[in-house]
Amino acid sequence: MEKEFITIHEKETAVKVQNTRVNAVRMKDIVKKGVRVYKDGKIGISGAIGEVPDEILLENAVQNLNAGISYPYELSGNLKDHRDYGKNRMSGDQLLERAEKILERLRTEYSDFDFNEIILTRDVSWQMKNTKGLDLEYKDAYMILALILKEKKSANVIDGYLEYYGRDFDLDKFWEFNSQLLEAYRHKVPLPEGDTLPVFTFGFSELQNFLSRSLNGEIYATGGSIFSNKLGQKLFNEKITIEQNMSPIYRAEPFFDMEGVVLKDDRYTLIENGRLVNVYTDKRTADVYKLPHTGAASGDYDGVPSLIGAPLRFAVDSHDIKSALGGKMGILVAVSSGGDFTADGSFAAPVQVGFLFDGEHIIGKLPEFGIRSHLYKMLGEDYIGTFENKNFYFGEGMQLQGYYMTIVR
Amino acid sequence: MYSFPKGLYVDVRIEETFETKISFKKDVLQEQKVRRNKGAFIRVFDGNRWYYSSLTDLSRVQECIDALARMATPNNNIMEHPIVKAFEVNRDRIIQYEKDSVTDIPVAEKQALLEGYLKLLDYPEIVHHTSYYVDNKTIKSIYSSKGTAITFDKQTCGIRFNLELAYGDNKNHDIVSKAAIRFDELKGLDDYFKERIEKAVAFVREAVPVEPGIYTVLLSPEATGVFTHESFGHKSESDFMVGDETMKAEWALGKIIGRDLLTIVDDGLVPGNGYTPYDDEGTKGKKTYIVKNGKLTGRLHSAATSAALEEPLTGNARAVNFQFEPIVRMTTTYIEKGDRPLKDIIAEIDKGIYVETIRHGSGMSTFTMTPSRAYMIENGRITTPVKVSVITGSVFETLAEVDAVSQEFELLSFIGGGCGKMEQYPLPVGFGGPYIRVRKLNVQ
Incomplete structure (x- = not known):
């Protein structure tokens, strides 16, 4: 019988903010443990939150073998890879001091806004070890600032956000960008003329989710994906390359999947120059549907590895937004909540907060509007490009992506 | 039960949870998991700022209260603070699910119930499905320095089918589910599920884009x-x-x-x-x-x-x-x-x-x-x-x-x-x- 152990340790200090003042300090120190056993092509699982002895978890996992869950796949093994991505670990006191400074300046210079929610520092470690010689460790430490912005004269619940995620917070860069952003909130501008406008997004979750579903090997192979039967075909603009990207730099998650697989350079190409070249898979999906295995297993720390989603990342294909705009003004989507794609790829969403920008600077805040397009148009003839984020201090690894979209006024 | 430091408001919330998750991908058992966890959340208030901590080792609750109290500034008038005055003081015990507890149902019985419904998913348009049985029973206890001492339980259970549908170039994904409080309420739901599954199948066959x-x-x-x-x-x-x-x-x-x-x-x-x-x-x-x-x-x-x-x-x-x-x-x-x-x-x-x-x-x-x-x-x-x-x-x-x-x-x-x-x-x-x-x- 082979045994596998997963341990996740998460320490967090969070400063809760109410009306631009520190309202509370929260501390968390949580350990989650998962144990898997493998015997005769079956898997048994168990787990717990807290320091439960491994022997008890092992006993429970052995009992779980009786469920008869099939797992006839070779375990990952013979690999030691320890990585620590944390650069500047911050103590709770340092975080509190930093938060107080930021809030004081916001109260003083931006008293026409109110700020609420959270600034936190998180220290995480993931370990995955098994009796086949697998020994993986991912450590990280990062800061998250997520402040809901509310214009005091507005009756909205939320008017926008100040955001940061990263390991190397630079207060000067934070103010350089956010001063510009907050001035833009104060400066209301009309939507440019035209039915179709260049729209730029960062962290476009609806697109990520739709692509993630559509590139899921199981959904693809069983015929439920919009891309089913299109492997090898050109789907998108020639500039577009999309990878399953496991690098923790962009998402503060382990570089290995939940089956202990580490990819070469932490990535696997799924769309190459607009062409569908792979779909993502775990060991079971690759075996059942005879697809290449891409190391995309996910699942709970105490669960059976499963194919649910995969972290996707566009390759940067363009470099100068201003020249891509060709003298036109673009629209930067800051908050778009609640929109979605239909199963056949049509997309529509409201834009609750959008800004006019010239490719480098944010000019002013736009009134609410809607955007509409279709997957194949956005990533086809209407695609502008994926740009490294150079100008906006939102967080590490953030990209900006542009497409022409229909504007719903 | 706990020693609450003077000059501060303190409350302690203890949660004991029991959860079951059983899933099938098509007709193959994917997961059968039972979780039992305990944890506590502690709040200390000095009239100016709150101090919170969560922990899983319940033997350390007192230690944690004392540690948070050391961060706070004792306030002799804390009981007169408007927030502290607003807190109700309740002493109660509401345990409703001792008889019909999901903790007492063998996991094999839960699995058999879910498995029995899988036959309802046999349509050519349902190209893939993932099916779940889930339950949760939580016992919460809340104690405060004002004198609150409450324990109550709550539970839910349910069945969910995630459907991947395809009919020619038409694709869709849909969810059919039923929530309940007691396990027995999830039995005999064939007609309920069948009606909704058939609607999902008809939708993927017939749906057309809406005119905005x-x-x-x-x-x-x-x-x-x-x-x-x-x-x-x-x-x-x-x-x-x-x-x-x-x-x-x-x-x-x-x-x-x-x-x-x-x-x-x-x-x-x-x-x-x-x-x-x-x-x-x-x-x-x-x-x-x-x-x-x-x-x-x-x-x-x-x-x-x-x-x-x-x-x-x-x-x-x-x-x-x-x-x-x-x-x-x-x-x-x-x-x-x-x-x-x-x-x-x-x-x-x-x-x-x-x-x-x-x-x-x-x-x-x-x-x-x-x-x-x-x-x-x-x-x-x-x-x-x-x-x-x-x-x-x-x-x-x-x-x-x-x-x-x-x-x-x-x-x-x-x-x-x-x-x-x-x-x-x-x-x-x-x-x-x-x-x-x-x-x-x-x-x-």
């Missing part, structure tokens, strides 16, 4: 529930209002925001996902009329917001689990039923959209609903299935557009997912209501 535009929209109880939750429920969470004079003026109690036929309730005592006999700071659950006959009559509170806005407690301070502090959240929120038969309401619509099931919703200044299944209404009849990306409306205007409320009424709970508010997701909430007609919504 402004439509009269009829919402099912499920859609009404999401509409109520997103369009107005979040607005009634009063933490958004503390220290905000514009919001207070915009949403002043007594303001008319809808027609006489519109009454919106949040009720923590309704069994199901939103059941909150005591909230997570020990306030007794209540039925709160947020809107009565079109007039704004109340909002949802924690002790802190109740003190700040000088309004009564409502029992809405809830945390998603023991790792988080309670914040103002909904429980079971719904529009009260009306007096009109559904068939009469439909008959009055010449051209409109009927939204039957919902994928997700959101509620800022513009609220949204993403239908899973929607249909055209033409000349008073529900006709062609239509694919809709999103339905939107302004939270400031849409409640006034509700012009019909049915006598048919249903309360529901989701299996999987829940309500999200910043970092705390998913919180189980109840929702539902009657069929309602909204005169104008933007459909895309």
Whole structure:
């Protein structure tokens, strides 16, 4: 019988903010443990939150073998890879001091806004070890600032956000960008003329989710994906390359999947120059549907590895937004909540907060509007490009992506 | 039980949870998992700032109280602080599920129940499916330095089918589910599931893209529930209002925001996902009329917001689990039923959209609903299935557009997912209501 152990340790200090003042300090120190056993092509699982002895978890996992869950796949093994991505670990006191400074300046210079929610520092470690010689460790430490912005004269619940995620917070860069952003909130501008406008997004979750579903090997192979039967075909603009990207730099998650697989350079190409070249898979999906295995297993720390989603990342294909705009003004989507794609790829969403920008600077805040397009148009003839984020201090690894979209006024 | 330091307010929330998750991918067992966890959340308040900590080793609760107390500044007048004065003192024990506990059902029986329903999914259009049985039983205990000592239990269980559908180039994914409180309520549901599965199959075969535009929209109880939750429920969470004079003026109690036929309730005592006999700071659950006959009559509170806005407690301070502090959240929120038969309401619509099931919703200044299944209404009849990306409306205007409320009424709970508010997701909430007609919504 082979045994596998997963341990996740998460320490967090969070400063809760109410009306631009520190309202509370929260501390968390949580350990989650998962144990898997493998015997005769079956898997048994168990787990717990807290320091439960491994022997008890092992006993429970052995009992779980009786469920008869099939797992006839070779375990990952013979690999030691320890990585620590944390650069500047911050103590709770340092975080509190930093938060107080930021809030004081916001109260003083931006008293026409109110700020609420959270600034936190998180220290995480993931370990995955098994009796086949697998020994993986991912450590990280990062800061998250997520402040809901509310214009005091507005009756909205939320008017926008100040955001940061990263390991190397630079207060000067934070103010350089956010001063510009907050001035833009104060400066209301009309939507440019035209039915179709260049729209730029960062962290476009609806697109990520739709692509993630559509590139899921199981959904693809069983015929439920919009891309089913299109492997090898050109789907998108020639500039577009999309990878399953496991690098923790962009998402503060382990570089290995939940089956202990580490990819070469932490990535696997799924769309190459607009062409569908792979779909993502775990060991079971690759075996059942005879697809290449891409190391995309996910699942709970105490669960059976499963194919649910995969972290996707566009390759940067363009470099100068201003020249891509060709003298036109673009629209930067800051908050778009609640929109979605239909199963056949049509997309529509409201834009609750959008800004006019010239490719480098944010000019002013736009009134609410809607955007509409279709997957194949956005990533086809209407695609502008994926740009490294150079100008906006939102967080590490953030990209900006542009497409022409229909504007719903 | 605990030694509470002087000059500080302290409360301790202890949660013991039991969870089962069984899943099949097609007909193959994917997972069979039983979790038992314990954890505690501790709050210390010195009148100026809160100090929170969560832990899993319950033998260290006292140690943790003492550590947080050392960070705080003792305040001899803490009992006179408006927030501390607002806290109810309750001593109670409500254990309802000793007899029908999901903890007593063998996991094999739960698996057999789910497996028995898989035969209902045998359609060529259902190209893949993942099926779940889930249950949760939580025993919560809350103790405070004011004298609160409460223990209660709550449980839910349910079955969910995630369907991947394809018919030629038409694709869709849909969810069919049923929530319950007791395991036995999940038996004998073949007809219930079959009807909904057949609708999902028909939808992928027949649905056509909707013509975008402004439509009269009829919402099912499920859609009404999401509409109520997103369009107005979040607005009634009063933490958004503390220290905000514009919001207070915009949403002043007594303001008319809808027609006489519109009454919106949040009720923590309704069994199901939103059941909150005591909230997570020990306030007794209540039925709160947020809107009565079109007039704004109340909002949802924690002790802190109740003190700040000088309004009564409502029992809405809830945390998603023991790792988080309670914040103002909904429980079971719904529009009260009306007096009109559904068939009469439909008959009055010449051209409109009927939204039957919902994928997700959101509620800022513009609220949204993403239908899973929607249909055209033409000349008073529900006709062609239509694919809709999103339905939107302004939270400031849409409640006034509700012009019909049915006598048919249903309360529901989701299996999987829940309500999200910043970092705390998913919180189980109840929702539902009657069929309602909204005169104008933007459909895309």
